[in-house]
Amino acid sequence: MTLSIESLTVLYGDKVAVDNVSLDIAVGDVLALVGPSGCGKSTLLRAIAGLVEPAEGRVEWQGRDITHVPTHQRGVGLMFQDHALFTHRDVADNIGFGLKMAGVGAGARAVRTEELLVLVGLEGFGPRSVEGLSGGEAQRVALARALAPEPALLLLDEPLASLDRARRIELNIELARLLRELEQTAVYVTHDQDEAFSLADDVGVMHQGQVLRVGSPGDVWRDPQFEIVARFVGHEAMIERDGQRFAVRPDAVSIATSGELVGRVKTCAFQGDRYALTIDVDGGPWRLFHSVAVEPGSMVRLSLDPTRLARITDI
């Protein structure tokens, strides 16, 4: 394990921001921390960076306790939502800042800065002022700056949230590729489930300061275990069977003439290779995917595959 967090608790006054969290991240893995705003994911990230002092618990780095090591000695890279570029320096100076702090000479710094500019697709941007950059460009500079000193651990706090949709998708794909290529160990905080699923090896779903469920995106999607987690990954509908509670996964439902249930089609959205339907059934709207379009308002028969229902184990 590279990073290991043990029973970490962070308080903001009386409020428990991070509540007894334990997590492990392996070398080269990307862990996405997801959850609604205010769930404590950013605070957990700041505690890992050493920017907030935890009330209890430990942060270990390859077996060494770093809970009380100051931020500047931890060797972590950090990337913010609003990029937090140093506006009083040009692009190259922003990227070279960490190297300068490490005492790297001007020549070596310039070489490395150029490498990073190429890496993030901003060749020749070095002498530019950071004030004139577009949102996407600024975010690339912020990424290059965080990567320049080759941090053992990269922390990303909603790095794409300030971008428009097209830019977000583009940068998300590129970020995923970069993290994989560099085999960069990273913790990625986001409130966007798609973003998390598309680049993380593991996803941790947070709620009220606690990490409810950690696992690969597939595991969490198939077996969310908690109702909150199920809803977060998109399984809105819950049903009761034999005194047990289940979340209705889209792949558990199919339209079949022999189906035992009846529902009315509410919406039908084209998604390229398939149609996403929501259907009013007793107990709430169900989501499912279907290969052909169905007219909203029409009645359909549905069948349920009980092996694909996600069992809810909380409360």
Place this chain on the structure above:
Amino acid sequence: MALAAVPAAFVAVFFAYPVATLLVRGIGLDPGRLLDVITGSRFLKVIWFTTWQAGLSTLLAGTLAVPLTWAIANRQFTGRRLARVLVTVPFVLPTVVVAGSFIGLMDRFGLDQGTIRLRHTVWAVLLAHAFFNIAVFVRSVGGFWTQIDRRPEDAARTLGASPWLAFREVTLPRLRPSIVAATSVVFLFSFTSFAVILLLGGPRRSSIETEIYRYAVTRSDISTAAALSIVQMVAVVSLVVANGWLQRRVAGRQGLVADRAVPAQTRRQRTRLVTMLAGTALLLGLPLAVLVERSLASGGGYSFANYQALGERVRLLPISAADALVNSLAFAVVAAGIALVIGGMASLAIVHGTRSVSRVLDLGMLLPLGTSAVTLGFGVLISLDRGVLDLRGSWWIVPITQSLIAIPFVVRGVVPVLRAIDPALREVAATLGAAPARVRREIDLRIGARALATGVGFAFAISLGEFGATSFVGRRSDLLTVPLAIQRLLSTPGDLLRGQAMALSVILMLVTAVVVFVGDRLHPKAGGML
């Protein structure tokens, strides 16, 4: 912690201790005397004069500021921005230069005698105060007026109000916060005015400031002067407190919008605008133009003779005027350096310190603003006279005292800039390996550099023109500064001496103007006062 300790110790030794000494000398030694002084009929007259002249000066400044304030707020015209900058020239001038230019004005137009006699009348004092405070009204009221939403006024007009009624009923009440702010600041300035009253008021007019000076310096009656200083401190602190209270009371939230000024449309509007601008330009430009003219006039013609004579010794001055200029520049450099170090450290400590350190230091650094220059200089003079702190005759006491007056301006300019830095920048720097001290250097000082440079330039200008405090602490004859030399030259009749005073004033005016406007370019919000 060292960041907080050094400025705190500096202010404690050079400000708090002198003020405390003053209080002890004034009250402690002779309590009955204090009461006698305050209730004595002469002193009641002095307090009364100080108050009413400040009131009238404020009224006059406010009235004379109306045309330009209106024009800047409502009319789009070429040179509008320049007008905003130029109007501040008189405000930043050293007070002895303002006094000198009014004396020049009276000389030039023969207002010393004859039917319109200004010399040694209160009118000269009021006009001089108005002259350099007009900027406060124009900048604060005009700036605010430019930005308020005009639609309520438009609504009033559609409801049948005449332009004047719409102004009186809708616009004026909304301008009130800025008017109150400007009024109370100008009143405070006029109340604590020293050089202008000393030089223009004549021997019979005395304000609290000049009275302290007379007792302390002319009569060497320290305890009476100390008693007067206490009265002055109480008055100034009450004014500052009242000022803050008033501003909080009237400060309402206003919808601020972009500049809505429009160009003059009709011929009549154009004529009116030109008249207003020309009138103000004459009012503010004439004294300064005459100052330059007087500095060049000698022996019936115009030449640089007065400037050339600055290198020679005159009997009235212990050293030549040129040497005084060298002194002044040296003091200004050192005072600016002290203000840079102490003000910079204090600003960092205020922004980064724990809450209580931050609060205490924030207040402590602004305290010198609540003391008049005369009380400060007097306090330093009578307190720092023992053991290691025996600095009475030392060279250093002059720039140290001057820096005390400048430090609040540095802190007021720099702290808001540092507070506005996105904390994420410091956090990113830390994750990139910058230790806390390095973060301050790489982030705070780099971003605050302009504000700091402007504050230091301001400190330089303040030191260069400082008169009130320096007239106490800079009395060793070889430490003579330019403002003190000007005052001596102006107080004595004689064409050559007058001419040299004018020449020195012009030099001081130019240096000050250059420093302040370079600073304004760098960082328009610093300097704090306007």
